[in-house]
Amino acid sequence: MKPAQYRLTEIRAFYRANLALEVDELTIASGRLHILAGPNGSGKSTLLSILAFLMKPSHGEVVFAGTQVDWQGKQLASLRKRVTLLHQHSFLFSGTVSANVAFGPRARGMAKENVQRAVGESLAMVGLDGFESRDARHLSGGEARRVALARALACQPEVLLLDEPMAHVDKQSAQIIESLVVSLSGQGTTVVMSSHYEQLGQRTESKVIRLLDGKVEKIVEGNGEAPSRVVDGYRYAKL
Amino acid sequence: MGFIAESFRTALSLIFSADQDVFAAVRTSVGVAAWSVLLAAAFGIPVGVGVGISQFPLKRVVIVVLNSLMAMPTVVLGLLVYGLVSRQGPLGGWGLLFTPKAMIIGQTLLAVPIVANYTLSAIKGADSRIVPTALTLGAGSLRSMMQLTREVRFGIMAAVIAGFGRVISEVGVAMMLGGNIRWYTRTMTTAIALETSKGEFAFGLALGMILMAVSFSINILLTFMQESHQP
Numbered sequence: 001m002k003p004a005q006y007r008l009t010e011i012r013a014f015y016r017a018n019l020a021l022e023v024d025e026l027t028i029a030s031g032r033l034h035i036l037a038g039p040n041g042s043g044k045s046t047l048l049s050i051l052a053f054l055m056k057p058s059h060g061e062v063v064f065a066g067t068q069v070d071w072q073g074k075q076l077a078s079l080r081k082r083v084t085l086l087h088q089h090s091f092l093f094s095g096t097v098s099a100n101v102a103f104g105p106r107a108r109g110m111a112k113e114n115v116q117r118a119v120g121e122s123l124a125m126v127g128l129d130g131f132e133s134r135d136a137r138h139l140s141g142g143e144a145r146r147v148a149l150a151r152a153l154a155c156q157p158e159v160l161l162l163d164e165p166m167a168h169v170d171k172q173s174a175q176i177i178e179s180l181v182v183s184l185s186g187q188g189t190t191v192v193m194s195s196h197y198e199q200l201g202q203r204t205e206s207k208v209i210r211l212l213d214g215k216v217e218k219i220v221e222g223n224g225e226a227p228s229r230v231v232d233g234y235r236y237a238k239l
Numbered sequence: 240m241g242f243i244a245e246s247f248r249t250a251l252s253l254i255f256s257a258d259q260d261v262f263a264a265v266r267t268s269v270g271v272a273a274w275s276v277l278l279a280a281a282f283g284i285p286v287g288v289g290v291g292i293s294q295f296p297l298k299r300v301v302i303v304v305l306n307s308l309m310a311m312p313t314v315v316l317g318l319l320v321y322g323l324v325s326r327q328g329p330l331g332g333w334g335l336l337f338t339p340k341a342m343i344i345g346q347t348l349l350a351v352p353i354v355a356n357y358t359l360s361a362i363k364g365a366d367s368r369i370v371p372t373a374l375t376l377g378a379g380s381l382r383s384m385m386q387l388t389r390e391v392r393f394g395i396m397a398a399v400i401a402g403f404g405r406v407i408s409e410v411g412v413a414m415m416l417g418g419n420i421r422w423y424t425r426t427m428t429t430a431i432a433l434e435t436s437k438g439e440f441a442f443g444l445a446l447g448m449i450l451m452a453v454s455f456s457i458n459i460l461l462t463f464m465q466e467s468h469q470p
C-alpha cells in the first residue's frame with residue numbers, strides 16, 4: 001500500500017504572535033484531488049506553504065511519502081523538487097513565456113532536449129500553444145495565470161499545490177484549469193487546491209478539507225456530504 | 240567672457256587634435272575606474288544581495304555602516320590606503336604606492352559601499368514573490384538568489400553606474416595613491432586640478448568636457464537600456 005502523501009501531526013504555525021494554523025492531525029492521500037475550503041484568513045495559504053516546504057511550522061511534524069521532514073539542507077531541496085506550488089498571485093519572471101515555463105524543468109535538472117518538449121506540452125495543456133516567444137509581462141490576467149500553471153505542470157511534480165487557481169480569471173481559463181486539475185489527479189498526481197469554489201468538490205472525486213480560523217473544521221467527500229466515518233487516510237483534526 | 244570663449248576654443252582644439260596629454264589622462268581615468276568598478280561590483284553586489292535577503296541580529300547596524308561609508312571623504316580613504324601601501328605600511332613591500340594598482344584599490348573601496356547600497360535598495364524593492372516562486376519550481380537557494388538578482392538587474396546596473404560615476408569623478412584617492420604622474424597615474428580629475436592651478440585653464444576645460452561626456456554617455460546608455468527592456 002502506498003504511504004500517505006503527507007501526514008501532519010500537531011502542526012502550529014504563527015505569523016509573528018498570531019496563530020495562523022493549528023492542525024492536530026491531517027493525512028493527505030497520494031494521487032487524489034483535495035480541495036482546501038474556507039473563508040479568507042482560515043489558514044489555507046499557510047497550509048499550502050507548509051505542504052510546499054516553503055514555510056517551516058513553528059511546531060509539529062510533517063511526514064512526506066513516509067519520510068519525516070527535517071526542514072534542512074539537502075533533504076529540503078530534494079523535497080521541494082517533488083512538489084510545486086502555484087501561488088494565488090503568481091509571479092512571472094521577466095522574459096519570454098518559454099523561459100518562464102522552462103525554469104522549473106531546468107532547475108530540476110531535466111535534460112535539455114526534454115525541457116523544450118515539456119515547455120511545448122505544458123503550454124498546449126493550458127491552451128497556449130504558440131505563446132512561447134511572447135513576453136511574459138504582456139499577457140492578460142487569465143493568460144498569465146495559465147502560463148503560471150503551465151510552468152508548474154512542466155515540472156511534472158508528484159504533488160501539485162494550487163492556491164486559488166481560479167480566482168480572478170476569465171471563464172475560459174477557469175474551465176481549462178478545472179479540467180486540468182481533475183485530469184491530473186485522475187492520472188495519479190496528488191493535487192491540493194485551495195478554493196472558494198466548493199462546487200468542484202461536489203462534482204468530482206475530490207475530498208474537501210474545510211478550514212476555519214486555522215483549524216480543520218471538517219472533511220467532506222466529493223458529493224459534498226460530510227462523511228459519517230473517517231474516510232481513506234483522513235481523520236478529523238481538532239474541531 | 241572672451242577668456243572663457245577662447246579657452247573653450249582651445250579646449251576643443253586639444254580634444255580634436257588628440258592631444259597626447261589629454262588622452263593619456265582619459266585612458267588612465269577610464270581604465271582605473273573600469274577596473275575599480277568591476278572589483279567593486281564583484282564585492283558590492285553579493286554584499287547588497289546578502290544583506291537584502293538575510294535576517295541577522297546586526298542587520299540594521301550593517302546597513303547604517305554601509306550608508307555611512309557612502310559619505311566617506313575620498314582623501315580620508317586615500318590616507319588610510321596610503322598607510323597600507325606606503326613603504327612603512329603592511330603592504331609596503333609590494334611597491335604599490337603611486338601606481339594605478341594602488342588607485343584601483345582605493346577606488347574599489349570607495350565604490351563598494353555605493354554598489355552594495357544601491358543593490359540593497361534594489362533587492363528591498365524587488366517583488367517578494369520572486370524567491371518563493373523560484374524555490375517552489377525546484378531552484379536551490381543559490382539559483383533563487385541568481386533569479387532575484389536577474390529580476391532586479393536594472394537596479395544593480397544603476398548601482399554599478401553610480402559606482403563608476405563616483406570613482407571617475409573623484410580626486411582625493413587618485414591624487415594620494417597615484418601621485419599624479421604624467422602618462423602613468425595622471426587622471427582627468429587630477430590633471431584638471433593641476434593644470435588649472437598652473438593657469439592652464441583651457442587644458443583643464445578640455446578634460447572637464449571629456450569627463451562630462453563620459454559621464455553623460457554612460458547615463459544615456461543606462462537609460463536607453465532600461466527603457467528598451469521595460470514592459
